[in-house]
Every structure is written in C-alpha cells, then in structure tokens.
Amino acid sequence: MSTRHDDSRGSRPGGGVKPLGEGRGFNRERLPKHLQETLPAPHESVTTRSHLRVNDIHEGDARLLLPRIEPDSVALSVWSPPYFVGKQYESHLTFDTWRSLIKTVITLHYPVIKPGGFLAVNIADILCFKDKSMPKVQAEVISRRKSKVTREDVLRAAGEHPEMNRYQLAELLGCSEQTIDRRLNGNNIRGGKYETQTRVRVVGGMVEEWALAAGFYTYDRRVWVKDAAWENSRWASLSYRAVDEFEYIYIFWKPGITTVDRSRLTPEEWRDWGSRGVWSFPSVRANDDHEAKFPVELPRRLIRLLTEPGEVVLDCFMGSGTTAAAAVMEERKFIGIEIEKKYVALAKQQLRRVQPKLPDVH
Ligand SMILES: C[S@@+](CC[C@H](N)C(=O)[O-])C[C@H]1O[C@@H](n2cnc3c(N)ncnc32)[C@H](O)[C@@H]1O
Secondary structure (H helix, E strand, O other), rough: OOHHHHHHEOOOOOOOEEEOOOOOOHHHHHHHHHHHHOOOOHOOOOOOOOOOOOOOOOOOOHHHHHHOOOOOOOEEEEEEOOOOOHHHHOOOOHHHHHHHHHHHHHHHHHHOEEEEEEEEEEEEEEEEEEOOOOOOOOOHHHHHOOOOOOHHHHHHHHHHHHHHHHHHHHHHHOHHHHHHHHHHOOOOOOOOOOOOOOEEEOOHHHHHHHHHHHHEEEEEEHHHEEOOOOOHHHHHHHHHOOOEEEEEEOOOOOOHHOOOHHHHHHHHHHHHHOOOOEEEEOOOOOOOOOOOOOOOHHHHHHHHHOOOOOOEEEEOOOOOHHHHHHHHHHHEEEEEEEHHHHHHHHHHHHHHOOOOHHHHHO
8 A cells, every 4th residue: 555655646757756745736634634644744845736637647546636636626526436345456455444445535525526516426335245243144055955965854863863973974864074064054155154254235324424424415316227247246146135236326515506507418318317316328348458447428427417518527536537538528627546557547548549639638
C-alpha cells in the first residue's frame, strides 16, 4: 500500500517525491482525522500545487487525490469500487480495510460535489463472504453424495455398536471413514468440511450509512440486471443460492439547487429507462484488459440523467476509463483517478479511441 500512496505524490524531474498536503488545491481539514494524522504537516510543503486537472486521468490513491479536486466542482461522481470479492486488484484488502477505503472515499466526496449534485455508487452484495463465526451448515449436498450410506445408517450402527470407532463403523457399513465423519458432522455448502463457512453480505446499508454520515441524502436506487455470472457462482450448485446476476446503483444527493430538466431524455427514453428502477443491459463480455469493467451504458445513462453538457463527471476508481469515455461521448468534462499505472495507461488509450483529438489527455 505504501508504494501506491507514494505514486500519487508524483515524481519530480530531478527525482524525489513531493510531500503530501502541499499547495493551494489541498485542504487537509477536508480529510478524515486519521488521514490528517498520517500526512506530513503543512509546513513541510515545498511547492504550490493546483487542483487536479479536468479532462485527465490521475494516477494515485483516491483517498489522497480526492482532496485535491476543486471544491463544489463536480456535478456527478459515478464509480464502481473494489467489491471485496477476491479480484486481483483488491487482494491486499481485508474486510476492515475495504470498508475503511469505501467509507473514506464517500466522506471525501462531500466537499467536491457541487450543491445539488450527485454521487452514484455501483456496487454488488458480497455473495460469498467468509464468516468464521458462522455455524456449519448441517446439510450435505445430496447430488454429490458418492456413498449410499445415510446419516441415519451411521447413527443406527453407532447406537448398536457404541464400542466401535469410525474406522470400524466404516468397515461395518462398507464405506470410507470420511463418509462416516461427513454423515456425523455434516458438510458445509462449499464442499469442504474444514473450509470457513460463507454467507451473503449485503452492502447497501453500509454504503447508505457512510453517505448519510458524510452529509449526503439517499436520492434514488436502481438495479442493473447483467449477464448471469455462472462461472463466478460455483456455490450455486452446492447450495440454494441464486447466481450473481444483478448489481445496485445507489444515488446520493448533496443538498442544494438541482435543476430538473425533463428534456434531457426523449419521452421514449423516460419510458424505457429514465423512470425505470430496473436497468437491463449486458455485462462487458471481454474483460481481457481489466477484470471488472462496467458497460459504458451504465455511466452514460447516469450522466445523461443527472448532468448538463459541459459539467464535470468524476470517477475515482476509473479502471479502464469507461466513465471518462461516457463523459466525452456525452460532451461532459471528466476527472479520473486510478491507483494502478497499467489501468491509467489503458484508460488514456481508450479515451484516445473515443476522441482522438481530445486535447487535454496526456
Ligand atoms: C471495479 S474496478 C472499476 C472498473 C471501471 N468502472 C471500468 O469500467 O473499467 C475498480 C478499480 O479501482 C481501482 N482502485 C482500487 N483501489 C483504489 C484506490 N484506493 N484509489 C484509486 N483506484 C483504486 C482498481 O485498480 C480498479 O481498476
């Protein structure tokens, strides 16, 4: 993590790294207390830094770069964070550091969103949340049972032969000692009896709590129905759980004047998606260059619904640059933040494809 934080400070031509917290665009008072304490004191600043450039993708940690965005300048921030589902780019996170990341990022949004503007968070529940405190699910998967010996058979034999250990019971019943153990102690739903149990972890409540604490109000929520991810839902065949096939979009509002302009969409668009709580469109099929892209339709709809042309759209988990591309297509400005160098390069490449002559993207 520390290397990543250093990245966001920016290298100097002569080597070395700029201290954090320097310059006009940075206000340490806007950071949560624990971050203020980790940053160098203001007198350590050596140069003046301006606000983050608009129409650019900035490499660094969102927690360190968000305070450098011009206050009250962003009409809409739309992003999809790490979901804590085991992707490579989130493998360093524990559940606690994941929660702290999302909470801090939401908190840091309040000063940069303009009054009357919006924060839209695309997120999904954690469908396979490992919970050490969870009791073992005492059901076996019938379709996976290899031996015909049932729990009742084992209990009956153990009752009739209390002196027998599990090896002897196995011999008596003509099965393995693992079968005896499994029948007596139960399998968990992921197959291995020693694996930690997993459950669904609903995230909406946490996200709302953090947004309300930051000063936002919950304005709307929509569901995006995507392709059913069978390959990511192996638990589905070992339990009664549904596969992964929808995500949420939580929309938070910063108090202020909000223009409601029904002419932003055509009557057909209002009917088909503008006024609809459920959006259905396919997931990105080729995740070869980034493992968790959202389709451009997602930020595009939010941008069209919630902003005017020329306004600034922010994505602080920019990934492959989808939100920036949507903003350009819809003639809005954008600010992107992304921690991984390779994704910053990918996002810039994608932007050049969308608008080859975009002057400000380096
Ligand atoms: C779910 S992906 C977003 C994908 C993006 N919506 C797209 O369509 O390509 C989350 C991204 O956040 C980045 N990320 C993770 N932690 C970050 C942090 N602290 N600051 C900035 N970016 C971060 C990851 O590298 C990853 O690219």
